[in-house]
Amino acid sequence: MIIKVFIVDDHYMVIEGIHSLLQNEKSIEWSGHATNAVSCLAFLQQQQPDVILMDINLPDKSGIDLCKQVKEKYPSIFIIGLSTFNQLSFIQKMMDSGASGYVLKNASQTELMEAIETVAKGKIYFSDEASKTLQKNEATHIILTRREKEVLELIAEGMTNNVIGQKLFISTATVDTHRKNLLAKLNAKNTASLVRMATQLQLI
Amino acid sequence: MIIKVFIVDDHYMVIEGIHSLLQNEKSIEWSGHATNAVSCLAFLQQQQPDVILMDINLPDKSGIDLCKQVKEKYPSIFIIGLSTFNQLSFIQKMMDSGASGYVLKNASQTELMEAIETVAKGKIYFSDEASKTLQKNEATHIILTRREKEVLELIAEGMTNNVIGQKLFISTATVDTHRKNLLAKLNAKNTASLVRMATQLQLI
DNA sequence: GTTGCACTCCCCTTTTTACATGATTTATCA
DNA sequence: TGATAAATCATGTAAAAAGGGGAGTGCAAC
Numbered sequence: 147m148i149i150k151v152f153i154v155d156d157h158y159m160v161i162e163g164i165h166s167l168l169q170n171e172k173s174i175e176w177s178g179h180a181t182n183a184v185s186c187l188a189f190l191q192q193q194q195p196d197v198i199l200m201d202i203n204l205p206d207k208s209g210i211d212l213c214k215q216v217k218e219k220y221p222s223i224f225i226i227g228l229s230t231f232n233q234l235s236f237i238q239k240m241m242d243s244g245a246s247g248y249v250l251k252n253a254s255q256t257e258l259m260e261a262i263e264t265v266a267k268g269k270i271y272f273s274d275e276a277s278k279t280l281q282k283n284e285a286t287h288i289i290l291t292r293r294e295k296e297v298l299e300l301i302a303e304g305m306t307n308n309v310i311g312q313k314l315f316i317s318t319a320t321v322d323t324h325r326k327n328l329l330a331k332l333n334a335k336n337t338a339s340l341v342r343m344a345t346q347l348q349l350i
Numbered sequence: 351m352i353i354k355v356f357i358v359d360d361h362y363m364v365i366e367g368i369h370s371l372l373q374n375e376k377s378i379e380w381s382g383h384a385t386n387a388v389s390c391l392a393f394l395q396q397q398q399p400d401v402i403l404m405d406i407n408l409p410d411k412s413g414i415d416l417c418k419q420v421k422e423k424y425p426s427i428f429i430i431g432l433s434t435f436n437q438l439s440f441i442q443k444m445m446d447s448g449a450s451g452y453v454l455k456n457a458s459q460t461e462l463m464e465a466i467e468t469v470a471k472g473k474i475y476f477s478d479e480a481s482k483t484l485q486k487n488e489a490t491h492i493i494l495t496r497r498e499k500e501v502l503e504l505i506a507e508g509m510t511n512n513v514i515g516q517k518l519f520i521s522t523a524t525v526d527t528h529r530k531n532l533l534a535k536l537n538a539k540n541t542a543s544l545v546r547m548a549t550q551l552q553l554i
Numbered sequence: 555g556t557t558g559c560a561c562t563c564c565c566c567t568t569t570t571t572a573c574a575t576g577a578t579t580t581a582t583c584a
Numbered sequence: 585t586g587a588t589a590a591a592t593c594a595t596g597t598a599a600a601a602a603g604g605g606g607a608g609t610g611c612a613a614c
Contacts, residue, residue: 157434157455163367181456203434230361230407230434251361252385291590304543306570319593326573336600337571339508341545342554350546495560510600523563530603540570541601 149266152177152195154186154212155228156205160251164199167255174262183207187215194220197262200245202229202236210239217244224265232279235348237272247271288331288347295349297324302341302350353470356381356399358390358416359432360409364455368403371459378466387411391419398424401466404449406433406440414443421448428469436483439552441476451475492535492551499553501528506545506554 151174155161161179168174177195180186183206186198198216202209213225227240227248237248246265249258250273257273264271272280290298293314300310307321314321332347334340344350355378359365365383372378381399384390387410390402402420406413417429431444431452441452450469453462454477461477468475476484494502497518504514511525518525536551538544548554 157364157367158458159367159371159455160361160363161367162370163361163363163365166366166370167363251363254362293591301542302546304539304546306540308570316591317593319595320591322571323592325571329572335508335572336510336541338505338541338545341542342506342508342549345546345549497561512600520561521563523565524561526601527562529601533602539602 147173147266148175149173149197149262150175150177150195151197151199151262152186152189153179153199153228154181154183154204154209155179155199155201156181156203157201160201160228164258167258171259174259181205183212183215186212190216190220190223194223196224196266198223198225199228199249199262200225202227202231202240210236210243213240213243213245224268226261226265226271232275233348234279237276237280248276249273250275288349290328290331290349294324294328294331297321298328298340298344299350301325301328301337302344351377351470352379353377353401353466354379354381354399355401355403355466356390356393357383357403357432358385358387358408358413359383359403359405360385360407361405364405364432368462371462375463378463385409387416387419390416394420394424394427398427400428400470402427402429403432403453403466404429406431406435406444414440414447417444417447417449428472430465430469430475436479437552438483441480441484452480453477454479492553494532494535494553498528498532498535501525502532502544502548503554505529505532505541506548 151168153161153164158181165176168176177193178189180189183204200209200213204212209227213227216223216225224246225244227237227245228251229236229248230251232250240248247261247270249261249271253261253273261271261273296314297310300313305313307318307325310321311318329335329340332340332343334343355372357365357368362385369380372380381397382393384393387408404413404417408416413431417431420427420429428450429448431441431449432455433440433452434455436454444452451465451474453465453475457465457477465475465477500518501514504517509517511522511529514525515522533539533544536544536547538547
């Protein structure tokens with residue numbers, strides 16, 4: 147079985163690199179490449195590959211959004227998230243958007259082949275480092291409610307409880323309660339460390 | 351004149367990609383590659399290339415430090431910073447460490463060749479995007495003093511003016527003054543937006 | 555030799571947070 | 585249906601930060 151592989155990445159070096167890594171593989175057919183979301187979608191109207199390697203960071207739209215869009219229109223295409231970053235939030239969002247796997251850009255040829263062959267069968271694949279990140283953060287994962295996220299966002303933008311209350315049509319006292327819960331959940335002493343923690347945990 | 355090019359990057363895809371982009375260039379000799387700082391330094395003890403393409407993010411040590419080290423030992427080697435990020439702080443630090451140029455990983459083959467040939471002559475090269483960033487941020491560049499940076503760091507860690515004062519052996523009033531100046535310099539309304547801005551501007 | 559800047563310190567007032575404690579309503583899920 | 589969690593609001597005190605002002609020292613550059 148020949149697997150048709152397409153790649154979306156705005157870095158020529160990476161496209162060239164993957165092309166080079168895969169060119170001697172008999173089971174792989176190089177379907178083409180795109181450097182942005184628009185030309186990727188245009189290509190898919192003409193023909194559909196089996197597997198798309200998709201960068202998270204694209205110039206015109208995030209790989210997350212593109213992934214969602216592609217899976218809606220072409221559910222039979224399997225998508226592998228591709229990124230420099232081994233960050234929980236990216237991996238989670240990509241998988242939530244319908245991706246079948248996640249591979250870091252420092253992947254070896256072997257790892258890349260494994261990923262492509264695994265997802266082409268309809269299975270899920272994570273590179274070693276990505277799965278480690280998933281496991282590690284599952285324990286320390288902090289779950290914020292919808293409202294808490296909203297409040298956190300506005301706090302980080304420099305709004306006071308009063309202003310946030312007006313913005314969300316709730317009383318200042320309520321905002322204060324959410325704030326207290328945020329401090330407790332993120333184990334922060336005050337606003338400064340709250341914002342610090344939140345950025346480090348990629349919550350904002 | 352044949353230019354010997356070496357590359358240090360922890361992403362196989364990028365190494366492969368650059369290799370592929372340069373393999374048909376007659377003026378380029380592929381000197382080799384390393385995926386970390388240690389093996390790069392080991393290689394340089396054996397032989398020295400003319401130009402090194404150096405990633406900013408390496409597993410064992412930052413490209414910035416490696417750049418400084420290499421230039422100290424081998425001043426005749428020209429180094430081009432290589433990164434996904436078009437961020438002022440990275441570019442500046444890399445140039446401060448003795449690099450001769452800075453190229454983003456989405457560079458085209460033409461751009462890459464231009465960069466290598468320019469720095470091999472001892473000149474400075476910036477990719478289009480990098481030089482735009484330099485110009486753009488030169489105007490909006492925020493300069494913090496040594497003390498302000500220290501205070502900012504401690505604020506972000508959640509310390510109060512009082513505690514910071516004890517830590518730095520200065521009075522609470524002084525810390526408060528620094529804090530006021532930080533708010534003014536970063537155009538922040540309060541601690542929350544101060545920490546937010548500081549992280550966005552890569553100051554902490 | 556004075557101008558500028560970083561760093562230091564102090565006063566005062568108002569606003570905002572932090573902390574404690576308790577309580578109601580609504581929605582969801584087992 | 586009863587339990588659970590989220591979201592809402594309140595009251596009160598203490599601590600911290602924001603915002604305004606002024607002011608002295610030392611150092612380096614012009």
